[in-house]
Amino acid sequence: MINRFPYRGTAFNASARAAALVACAVSLAATPLRAQDAPLPPVTVGAGVQTSFVHDAPDGASSTDSFLLNSVRLYVNGSPAKKIKFMFNTEYDGAGNHVTVLDAVAQFEFSDQVNFWVGRMLPPSDRANLYGPYYAHHWAAFTDGVQDGYPFISAGRDNGALYWGQFGKAKLQGGVFDGTSATGKAKVIGAGRIQVDFWDPEPGYYLNGTFYGGKNILAVAAAGQVQDGNKAYNGDFLLEKKLAGGGSVSVEAELAKYDRLGGYNARYGTDQGGYVLGSYLFPPIAGMTGRLEILGKFAKASFRDGLTVLDRDYDQKTTEVNFNYVIREFNARVMFFYLQKNFSAVLANDKQVGVGFQVQM
Numbered sequence: 471m472i473n474r475f476p477y478r479g480t481a482f483n484a485s486a487r488a489a490a491l492v493a494c495a496v497s498l499a500a501t502p503l504r505a506q507d508a509p510l511p512p513v514t515v516g517a518g519v520q521t522s523f524v525h526d527a528p529d530g531a532s533s534t535d536s537f538l539l540n541s542v543r544l545y546v547n548g549s550p551a552k553k554i555k556f557m558f559n560t561e562y563d564g565a566g567n568h569v570t571v572l573d574a575v576a577q578f579e580f581s582d583q584v585n586f587w588v589g590r591m592l593p594p595s596d597r598a599n600l601y602g603p604y605y606a607h608h609w610a611a612f613t614d615g616v617q618d619g620y621p622f623i624s625a626g627r628d629n630g631a632l633y634w635g636q637f638g639k640a641k642l643q644g645g646v647f648d649g650t651s652a653t654g655k656a657k658v659i660g661a662g663r664i665q666v667d668f669w670d671p672e673p674g675y676y677l678n679g680t681f682y683g684g685k686n687i688l689a690v691a692a693a694g695q696v697q698d699g700n701k702a703y704n705g706d707f708l709l710e711k712k713l714a715g716g717g718s719v720s721v722e723a724e725l726a727k728y729d730r731l732g733g734y735n736a737r738y739g740t741d742q743g744g745y746v747l748g749s750y751l752f753p754p755i756a757g758m759t760g761r762l763e764i765l766g767k768f769a770k771a772s773f774r775d776g777l778t779v780l781d782r783d784y785d786q787k788t789t790e791v792n793f794n795y796v797i798r799e800f801n802a803r804v805m806f807f808y809l810q811k812n813f814s815a816v817l818a819n820d821k822q823v824g825v826g827f828q829v830q831m
Contacts, residue, residue: 511548512548515544517545517831518543518830520542520604521539521826522825522827523536538565540564541561542562543604545559555576559572559574570624571624574589574590575588575589590629591627593645594644595695596620596693597706597708598617600676601676607722607747608790610790614771615735616724616769617724617745621702622652629647632646632661636671636673643663645662646658659695662695670687681710683717683718692706701730703727705726706722706724716754717752719751722748724744725743726743727742735773737777738773739777740772740774741771741773743772745769747766762794763792764793764794765793765794766790766791767788767790769787772785773785789810790807792807800828801830805827807825809822
């Protein structure tokens with residue numbers, strides 16, 4: 471801002487004009503570069519909340535009824551310079567009753583094909599990790615022993631650096647990440663993913679569990695991570711097809727193996743399995759704000775190579791059924807769910823019924 475100089479009379483003398491010009495130059499030089507450049511996108515702030523009511527009935531124990539604040543997230547994004555962005559996201563974890571940093575990323579995005587990120591972020595991994603709980607298709611994500619068993623610091627994230635590029639309908643991702651904080655070992659973790667979309671493309675680094683009939687998707691991908699000879703890898707698949715009348719069907723599947731890297735149970739060296747999920751989104755109904763959807767998922771995971779002979783091998787089978795009211799896709803939805811987990815040994819079987827609420831802005 472140019473300062474105004476109060477003066478007496480109706481005109482400056484020559485020395486006063488010179489002083490004013492010098493002050494004006496100094497003021498402009500001190501103005502932040504951003505104010506002199508072309509306008510940049512504003513800083514955006516968003517938030518999300520997931521909350522639920524759950525009736526839990528474990529075998530051999532009393533049932534419980536709970537109102538849960540599952541998660542609260544705050545999203546901040548901005549652009550300090552052309553082709554440079556930053557992302558800062560936090561989460562209140564209701565189960566742990568604490569706030570943690572999810573993402574803190576400097577993003578250098580030069581083109582669709584050339585992008586570099588440094589900081590804390592989601593490493594290249596399976597589709598499930600790259601959509602997370604707020605963009606998952608079903609409610610009880612990350613409970614089946616299969617989805618996103620990769621090592622992490624917090625909610626699938628790790629500190630490191632990555633490259634990603636979009637080449638039409640193909641996406642490449644690769645990076646190196648801190649091992650000490652994620653696994654306790656000082657060696658870095660190498661991570662990579664390749665995905666091909668045969669129908670509509672999915673631009674950007676992050677993914678969705680569904681597009682709620684907004685796209686025709688046929689995507690196949692493979693991902694893996696390695697640290698000091700230990701490895702984890704998976705293949706994942708998503709098919710989503712629009713139907714006449716406005717409905718859509720979706721099929722998601724994954725096969726994964728966590729071989730002494732990651733996994734759902736730290737007492738076992740190997741965790742491997744797969745799942746398949748299918749859904750039907752009903753056509754719009756006149757007079758109804760949202761849309762109805764029914765969804766089913768089945769998963770099986772096997773845990774082997776226990777730390778001691780007392781750690782018995784066991785299998786986990788997970789069945790989930792959702793009946794959803796999708797008001798505004800991921801920004802507003804209500805999800806009635808049934809979740810059943812059966813274990814062949816070690817852990818007790820468990821059943822849950824409940825309703826989950828999600829709102830984002």
